[in-house]
Amino acid sequence: MASARLTKECPIIIVGAGVFGLSSALHLSQAGYKDITVFDKQPYAENEYSTARGADAASADLNKVMRMSYGEEIEYQRLAFDGVDTWNAWNREIQSSKPEDLPRGLKPSDLIWNNCGFLRMSTDGRLSAMERATLGNMTREGLRQTQFVIGDPEDEERARSHFQPGEWEKKSDPFGRRRQGKELVGVFDSTAGFVEASKACTWVMHLCRKNGVRFVLGKRDGQVASFIKDGNGKTVGIRTVGSAEYRSKLVILAAGSWTPYLFPAVSSLLETTAGSVVFFQLPPRDRAPDLWDRFSPENFPVFSYGGWSNGHGIGGFPRTENGIVKIGYRGTKYTNYEDVLDPTTGRTHRISVPKTAYWPQTYDPAVTKQAVDAIKEVVKEAMPELAAIGITGCRNCWYTDSLDNGFLVDYVPNDEGMVVCSGGSGHGFKFLPTLGREVVKIIEEPEVKNDYGRLWQWRTKEGPKNGLEQGEAGPRNWKKQIMATKEDWKFEEASRI
Structure with a gap:
């Protein structure tokens, strides 16, 4: 098996410096692997994972939900609880x-x-x-x-x-x-509560660097253009946009919503989808101390209004230290289909890919009117103080949904040189301290399937589809949506509140 030939000195390449890539790099380095390089097209060392400074991935965010509640899925409940001690230790450190x-x-x-x-x-x-x-x-x-x-x-x-x-x-x-x-x-x-995602990523990158992990970042040097294969179809390295080649014993593809774009063969298991986010900027603290107090983490919890992904599909957070209240909509997970060329096979695939504020080109972000209307309905009913302020910003957060909302962490079939580590499905960030622990086990002993190895193994299209079966003709298609204008952001009742 692959593990028999992977030694602690073997070069390992990780594509993606989000939560899946960082957690994998941290735990591999803690396990003694000495030659780990993480590639990412985004200059995270410069922008500190800040979306206000151009960071452009789901892991780069003001905040993410930290929850242990998983219904029947006790494996995720346990994995989340396993990480709490580490989160607390990181705070103390x-x-x-x-x-x-x-x-x-x-x-x-x-x-x-x-x-x-x-x-x-x-x-x-x-x-x-x-x-x-x-x-x-x-x-x-x-x-x-x-x-x-x-x-x-x-x-x-x-x-x-x-x-x-x-x-x-x-x-x-x-x-x-x-x-x-x-x-x-x-x-x-x-x-439960929330984690400050951008700051958490910055911290774990720091820990990785202290352990000797190298980072190659930026659109030219860090952006992967294709994978290098040997004569048997095994992945043996990457080629960047700048035409540099790097050889490896193992490539871990952890590129978040760009995973199917870089590796279209996985598009039957993973689909890139957008969640909608809006922001309410509170007035300065000295002008609105009551609002700052009301929405502070001490007084206001993370919430789901009728279920995080049911009913309205609305959830939100206390204010940030800068007075931003973030509310998200996941009632509809939007898709954006484009032609994607697989450079390895030469085939063109029609798959969902991100359309962010900065990729494939910079544009003024807009969320759908459907999302804005749903959020406004809840705000008017539950948080009228925010209606008086009005929506002040928005963002589309592009995730990678799997067939069943479970992660995908496994070797690519018939390719012992590549592991796909993706499929966060909108709930992966909380596992930043623990996910990589299980990734290391799967890499080292792929034939030994523990609970997480079985849960995250390569799957077929049989069973739950999570919307993947709808395809481009389905109702979630980005190009079929009406986008909200800034006029739509306003609340008609605001003047009467």
Whole structure:
């Protein structure tokens, strides 16, 4: 097998410096692999993964949900819990560092993981099957005390002794439903919160560099144009846009939403899709102290409004340190089909590829009117203070969805020189501390399938499709959507609020 010929001195190339690539690089270096090089077309060392400075991947973001709630999928629940100690240790290490010892973009006061809690609020008056399954698995794992069912007398009583005075009321009902006489049903997850994604990536790149991992970044030197194959079809290296060639014993393809674009053969398993995000910039703190207090992580949780991917498909976050409230829409996962030439086979594939603010060319980003209308509906009902401000910015966050929302981490069939490590499906970032641990196991012993090796193995098109079967003719096609204008961002009721 491949593992018998991969030694700690063998050159390993990782394509992609997002969460999958960084976690793989970190754990490989911790396992003693000495020749690891990460390539990425984005100059992350310069822009610090900041979207405001041109960073352009799903892993580069203000914040991502940190949740342990996974319904029946207990493997992901366990993997998320496994990472909490590391997230806490990273917070402590950053806070105890001298400013000059931290990478650019981080300061000792930064918390890259914030345990503000996660409110999963129902809009139909009952707990979903996924919520009931989550509570069952939390109970089996001895963690039921971390979950608080709103409206359950025992849980409510326990919550008031668990939280600081007044905290439970703010975190369990941030939308004031009880005050308005509306039904309030849901679960508050006290183990959860959010991670500051861009800062977390900057930190892990720093850790990788300390372990000897090399990074080749930028549109010319870091952007992969094609893979080099030997006479048997085995991947033996990469060729960059700048025509440089690099040889390897193993290539790990962890390019996020660009994975199918770089390797079209995987497009039957993975599909690039867009989630829609809007921002509300609060007025300066001294002009609106009440708003800053209301939406602070101390008083306002991460939330899903009717289910993160059900109902409205709306979720959001507390404000950032700069006063930005981010709300996302995943009710529809949009696709963008283009012709993609596979340089290895010479075949052209019609597959979904990203259309970001900077790729394939720079343009003023716009999200769909469908997404804006859905977000505005929830904001008017639940957060009218934001309606008075209005939407101030937007972004399309391009993910890579798999057939079944599970990751894909496995050797390419009949190619022991390439492992695909992708398929984050919008829920991968929380596993930054732990994902690479399992990647190393899969690389070293591909024939030994533990729970994650089986869960993430190369799969066929049989079974759940997650929208992949709709294709270009389906309703999610980007080119069929009406894009929102800045006029659409405005709230008609804002003047009356």
